[in-house]
Amino acid sequence: MIDGRRNVRPIRWALVGGGAGSAIGYIHRCAATRDGYFQLVSGAFDVIPEQSKQFGKELGLDPARCYGTYKEMFELESQRSDGIEAVTIATPNNLHFEICKAALESNLHVICEKPLCLSSREAQYLRKLARERERVVGVMFGYAGHQMVEQARQMVCNGEIGDVRIIKAEFAHGGCSQASPQEKLQWRFNPNVAGPSFVLADLGVHPLYLMRVMVPDLKIEKVSCIRQSIVQSRAPLEDNAFVTMESNDGAIAFMWVSAVNTGSQHGLRIRIVGSEASVEWCAEEPNKLRYEPARGFPIILQRGTHGLYPSARAEDRIAEGHSEGLFEAWANLYRRFASAIRGETRTMDEPSWYPDIDDGAEAVLWVERCIESSERNGGWVNMY
Ligand code: NAI
Missing domain, CATH: 3.40.50.720 (NAD(P)-binding Rossmann-like Domain)
Structure with missing residues (x-):
């Protein structure tokens, strides 16, 4: 604590x-x-x-x-x-x-x-x-700083869901479903400021990193992407995209990224489907992790409770039942950045991983590969 x-x-x-x-x-x-x-x-x-x-x-x-x-x-x-x-x-x-x-x-x-x-x-x-x-x-x-993301990682790494078969991720909000959202969002539609992508780079990189954290052995080998400018004035930048990914060990991943999912407030969620069970986490209820075994009833795991992995409890700031949120998740990552800067060794019971330059570079490469694929009407493109 x-x-x-x-x-x-x-x-x-x-x-x-x-x-x-x-x-x-x-x-x-x-x-x-x-x-x-x-x-x-x-x-x-x-x-x-x-x-x-x-x-x-x-x-x-x-x-x-x-x-x-x-x-x-x-x-x-x-x-x-x-x-x-x-x-x-x-x-x-x-x-x-x-x-x-x-x-x-x-x-x-x-x-x-x-x-x-x-x-x-x-x-x-x-x-x-x-x-x-x-x-x-x-x-x-x-978002990766939430404790229940660490819990999902530990469950996957310890074989609690069996072999990972499918990952379904989405970050699909409706904040830009109208042609003229807030003035301060406008730079996101300008390729000279935003870069070659809107939603893949702005939103998609978040669930991409959650996939890397929750399934650390996963290596994406190929991507297929189609992307659209649903509000046409945003072309050439996309405000909606669908990405399918194939990985080294046969698991397949699918991601929907959108800023035009009308009515959706935030819409970041990820489901890891294993051979024995699935886990699902949603950023709008970050203190919970849903665990669904092949047989038996689903269980909602709650932040701060007994029975979670020690590393998923190490960064609690208040006992179970109280809500922690995005500010705490970011503070968790800042603590880990500080440890890395000081060159400290963390105990086994604390998460020592943090989004680093390799993760940042991987996300940039992924956006490039998605764009390449979309230019070939969704044809498969090798990541490396
Ligand atoms: P914003 O447009 O609301 O704010 C940008 C700020 O940067 C303004 O204060 C502006 O005056 C300042 N600025 C611009 N040029 C500058 C310069 N040359 N020197 C010093 N300050 C300068 O943008 P927003 O939404 O805060 O996004 C900023 C970055 O954060 C973006 O790269 C965005 O992708 C990222 N972002 C990340 C989020 C996350 O969950 N990690 C969430 C939202 C944004």
Whole structure:
């Protein structure tokens, strides 16, 4: 159980993006600092320099450390004896590569929003640079931090569902089912900012990572994808896609990704079908995991209860019956990022895995392969 105690100094941390009115700045700041492993000391929060400085001041930071641009921040912070050690990148997609590159060149550890970058070439470049500089790069596939995701992983790894046969995943919300959703979502339909994909890169990479976590031995070998711009003004970017995947051990996976699933609030769920049982997890009820054996009655496993794997209980912050949510899930990942940055060895009873640069790069490659397949009317494309 996490109770807020720590015996280490917080990592001096900064945020690029995530400024006033942004979708995810607040959850990054809350999650990173929740357990005291990171301390926000600096930032370049906004594309408009004056607003960035003003926002930092309103957060209570030292005005001298509220910067107009990330370049200025990296340069001036590197000259301080108490300069930043890690940075989170929470800007629109097209900036992730250049900011991540600049951060690594400044010897900073990085937590980057998804997608890590816009091409495999960029991902390989970042991976090499991170290795050379011996820096940690985490990628915020935040849903994976929920404890019941770890429970599902342990159940699959310990053979509790038998051989994995089928994976059915979806992230299909209805937030963009009308032609003109909120103004602040508009960059997601612009290929110059979002990159070559809308929903595959924005949404699909989340269930893709959940598949990797819950079925760690799974290696996708081939993908077949068709994608559509249901709201036609979004072409060439898709707002809906269907992806089928074949894996190394014969398991088949299917994913529906959509932003035009009218009426759906969120719609992230994953079902792993085994030869003996199935497990199903849904982000809208993250404290639960449904277990359905071939014979007998289905069971709803509940976060925080006796009988769960120790690693699925290690990051509880409050006893069973109370709800924990996305902020806690992200805080779990931030704790693991902090452990990785410090080079700590975690006990067997704590999850030590976290979404890293390889996971980020794999997601970028997967999006590329899906696009390739869709350009061939859904023909099979090898992943590697
Ligand atoms: P947003 O448009 O709401 O906010 C972007 C923020 O970045 C704004 O504050 C903007 O002023 C700032 N910004 C833009 N250019 C900048 C620059 N050059 N320097 C400093 N700040 C700059 O975008 P949103 O929705 O917050 O998305 C940001 C990123 O987070 C995207 O890559 C998106 O894919 C990702 N995201 C991830 C989620 C997750 O579950 N992990 C959920 C939502 C978004």
